[in-house]
Amino acid sequence: MTPSLPAEFLQTPLAHRALHDKTQSRPENSRAAIRAAVEAGYGIEVDLQLTSDDRAMVFHDYDMARLTGQSGPIRQITATQASSTTLLHADDGIPTLDEVLDLVAGKVPLLIELKDQDGAMGTDVGALEQDAVRALQGYDGPLALMSFNPNSVAELARLAPDLPRGLVTSSYDPQDWPLSEETCSHLRAIPDFDRVGASFISHEVHDLARPRVAELKSKGVPILCWTVRSPEQEAEARKVADNVTFEGYLAAQPG
Template sequence: MIPALPDVLLRTPIAHRALHDLSDNRPENSRAAIRAAVEAGYGIEIDLQRSRDNRAMVFHDYDMTRLTGRSGPIQQITADEAQATRLLHGEDGIPTFDEVLQIVSGKVPLLIELKDQDGAMGPNVGPLEADTVRALQGYDGPVALMSFNPNSVAELARLAPNMPRGITTCSYQPEVEHLPHAVCDHLRDIPDFDRVGAGFISHEAADLSRPRVAALKAQGVPILCWTIRSPEQEAEARKVADNVTFEGYLAARPG
């Protein structure tokens, strides 16, 4: 039995990398952005990367330069060092996944994306998935896990078979994704959905017209999408998608 995506993740708009706003000192995936999303009642999408000591850190990029001004991969520093590395336009450092779970504390739903750790969407995964599942033990709140790498989703299914999980998907343009053409050609039509026990997809909004998306929707698969940046884009995306991941404006909340 594939775990169902929590219904609240189909009803509550999801703030992309939390409710970030640099003008208010709320960088993406920061504690401040997490708190703002909780206060506003939005769902929260966050990204996880692995530290050198195999801790799940809430951070999007592989290299830290854009978000911290410190060059080098986050995988080359410890969790303690990451927490001490201040986010640009923010008031504190990179949070651990454990910290974010404490802040959210079940008040709003969490959509958790594990970034590819293999480098080419291959099978070299495990430590990030293990620490993610460890942190979630005993967590009382609606969550769902996802990754672009189907092997990561399969590992999550093995480690936590009762946790909702899905695949993050896109049009897979090699020049955009920086992946080999063969890898992009393989992943573009989401061939691993059944194999890895996925229960939903979160698809690139500009590619929602893809026939494979329509086929999954016809099977009753929940369709989330990313990243919506205006009410007009949201209205268009909702013709296909059940829910949106948004940034740069305030999506209308149900009710």
């Protein structure tokens, strides 16, 4: 039985990479951005990357340069080194998933994206999924996991069958992805939804008119979307999507 996406994920807008604003010393996926989202009552979307000692860190990019000013893959340093690598526009380092779970503590919905560790959306996955599942043992609160890589979602289903999981989906324009056209074409069609035991998708906001999205919606599949950047774009997205992942403005709260 595929676990359902908790209802909170259809009600509370999700702050993309938490409620970040570097002008307010709250860079993306930072502790400050997470605290701000909790205080504002927004759901939170964060990303996971893996360190050399197989720890799940809350960080978006594969290379650290854009977010820390220090170049090099996060995959080539330890969790201790990552924690001591200061984020730009902040005075603290990259947080572990364990730290973020303690900060959120079930107060708001938490949507966790596992970044592809295979490099080509293939089957060379496992370590990031394992450490994420370890950290999530005993976590109490609305939670869901997702990945662009269907094989990552399948691994999550194997490791933690009771945790809600979904696919991040896209138009997969080959110009925007370091993937083969064949891989883009495959993923664009969202063929793996049932195979991996997904219960929702989070789809690219500019591609919500895709017939496959409508097909899944007609079957009762919850449709989230990324990334909405204005109230006008949100209003248009909500014609299809059940909820939005937003940044750069404050999405309207329900009620």
